[in-house]
Amino acid sequence: MNHSFAVVLAWWIVVLASAIAVVYTRHQSRELFSELRGFEKKIDELDVDWSQLQLEYGTWSMDARVDDIARRDLKMYAPDFHDVRIIHR
Numbered sequence: 836m837n838h839s840f841a842v843v844l845a846w847w848i849v850v851l852a853s854a855i856a857v858v859y860t861r862h863q864s865r866e867l868f869s870e871l872r873g874f875e876k877k878i879d880e881l882d883v884d885w886s887q888l889q890l891e892y893g894t895w896s897m898d899a900r901v902d903d904i905a906r907r908d909l910k911m912y913a914p915d916f917h918d919v920r921i922i923h924r
Contacts, residue, residue: 894900905911
């Protein structure tokens with residue numbers, strides 16, 4: 836085998852390996868970018884859910900609603916002034 840032929844063959848192997856590495860890294864990059872987009876979409880969906888839950892929490896925890904449920908469903912009421920006893924120690 837000629838020395839120059841061996842050098843050319845070695846260079847072809849290096850170039851081919853480099854090309855394969857470039858294709859592989861580009862493929863990995865695209866897969867990771869796609870995965871990142873999926874995570875960003877999930878974050879957006881969770882942000883919407885969080886906003887809806889915050890709104891719902893605000894609605895359910897309103898004082899008037901709590902008072903209405905206590906009176907209607909639990910038959911609770913605020914005591915009259917003369918029914919309140921203050922005990923001093």
